[in-house]
Amino acid sequence: MTDAWVLNPDRALPAGELRPPAREIYASTAGLPLVSMHGHVDVSVFADDQPFPDPAQLLVVPDHYLVRMVVSQGRVTLPEMGVRPVGGDAGEAETDPRTIWRRFCENWHLFRGTPTRYWLEHELVEVFGATVRPSAETADILYDQISAALARPDFRPRALFEKFGLEIIATTDPATADLAQHHALAAEGWGERVVPTFRPDPLLHVDRVDWRDQLESLSDVSGVDAGDYEGYLSALRQRRRAFVEAGARATDHGHLLTDTTELGTAEASRIFRGALAGEVTPAEAQAFGGHMLFQMARMSTEDGLVMQLHPGSLRDHDSGVARTFGPDKGYDIPIATEYTRSLRPLLDAFGHHPNFGFIAFTLDETTFSRELAPLAGVYPAMKLGAPWWFLDSPDGMRRYREAVTETAGFYNTSGFVDDTRAYASIPARHDLNRRIDAGYLARLVAEHRIELDEAIETAVDLAYNLPKAAYPPVKVPAVSG
Known part of the structure; x- marks a missing residue:
């Protein structure tokens, strides 16, 4: 008969002389509310509460x-x-x-x-x-x-929300979602606790086999004819406004590449018409996707939604598995990703805009110190997102802090996001991040690079204040006329 299973209270904290200060720093964050500003728990989980x-x-x-x-x-x-x-x-x-x-x-x-x-x-x-x-x-x-x-x-979803200490959770919703469940939650007093995130990817990738079906859905839900390029942009703006009115704070974009080059209106319209006719090349589709990232940034300066970019995942690496079982079966693999040149058009245009917030994530950790930290360390609009997906690990988080802090500091990062559809794992993911940050800060204290009180203040900011600041509430625009 084995002893009852008990977890070690020092798990994931550093060993040796760093452990005592790490314990103290971690203790300052362990009981803080969870701010879960990017995830994939379906809104129906909370709306239905089954x-x-x-x-x-x-x-x-x-x-x-x-x-x-x-x-x-x-x-x-x-x-x-x-x-x-x-x-x-x-x-x-x-x-x-x-x-x-x-x-x-x-x-x-x-x-x-x-x-x-x-x-x-x-x-x-x-x-x-x-x-x-x-x-x-x-x-x-x-x-x-x-x-x-x-x-x-x-153990129902809303009860666990309270048990987990969640203050707010953002779901990720298609641009064509009618948001009815979010409205129902708001009517029950949950509107500021469960908020949507605008995810337009299927509408921006014009070479998808279902793109024209997506356009039809966009027209239906927006009430705007998206059958030409100008109507398409207007319909997207309408949906963004609907998301803002439902409490959204951010958009999310899962492109493979990071190009943000703007096309001329005539060229964008030409590619759009070609896509409608089923005559778009891969190069044209790629160019249009980059162009639409630029347009999404422009729209964010107009409506205040924070723009998140999650690039660099080659989806469905095994095409046979994808055909047989569908997406999200573990065959999404990272690729090398370039940021400095690709983001230049977007940041050149909007990197200093007072109404633009931009959070960049990566699966390519070789870019942390070479590209992303220097960019986040100079452009006021840009924050560096937390280690994501394959990097959301104890050693990945440590490497992240070591790679980015000297250039971007702590305060040009977004704080932690858990990026999960596994609802029950949310407190575990936040807990692990708080422990790793405590260990990193304890080393800075031991090396006399910061004081213990500064480390505790920074840990609280990373765990709670920075994610709230990175995803601020968006003011609902007044209706004209």
Whole structure:
């Protein structure tokens, strides 16, 4: 019989002489509210406030971090982890949640040293009260413990919102969303706690197979005919205003590349017409996408939405998996990404604009010290986003601080964003970041580069004040006439 599972209070804090000051710095942030300004939890989770499903459907099947690691060994397939083929029936994938959960627990050793291990440990112990570590022998015990918790009313989404200490959470919503669920939440008093984020990617990439369908949806929801270039821009402006009225604070753009070169109106119109006719080249589509990033920046100066850029992920690297199972199955892979030249048109035009906020993220950490920190360290409009996706890890966060602080300082960064659809992992992700920042600041104190009181003040700013400042509320424009 093993002892009950208890997490070490010093996990992820530095060893040796740095630990005592790191503990003190971390203690100053551990109880702060969570400001979750970029994530992918669906708004329906909060609007419907329904009980979560079984442990496998909550924690395993939708988590591409977890599924990709198990499948990477070649002994378990996506269907065996409960991932159903697109359009497939239940018989084409494992549907027994307890079987899926057992497969996950049998492979727990694969997560040693990964941030997924840290997040899951925090979730299982701190959120669900698990008393045993995952393993083949304990899988059923864990499953029953989590299932019992999920059956309680204090584990519904809104109750967990309070338990997690969330102050605000931003969902990510298509530009064509009608925002009805956000309006319903606002009517119930949640409008300043769950806010939308404007994500127009499918409308900006004119070579997508569904682009014309997206345009039709844009016209329908906006009430503006998006059948020509000028109408398209007007429809996008209308949707942005609708998002602002629903409480949005930001836009989000997931382009592969970072080009922001503006095209002339005639050239942009020509490419738009060609796309409508199904006659657009890859080079034209790429140029139009960069042009539209510039236009999104211009619109942000008009309406005040902070512009977020999340580039550099080559989506669906395995085309066969994408065709069979759809997107977001763990096959998105980072590419080398250039920022200095690509962002110059945007920053040259708007980098000093008083009504423009721009947050740049990267999956290419080689650009932190060479490009992004120098850019964020000089342009008033620009902030450097937190380590994201594959870099959202203990060592990735440490490398980030070491790479960017000397040039950008702390106060040209955005603070932490958790960027997750895994709702139960949000407090774990924020906790890990606060511990890593405490360790980095403790080293600066030990090296007599800053004082302890400065370190504590900086830690509080990084955890709470900077993300609030980076994503300020947007003033709803007055209706003319």
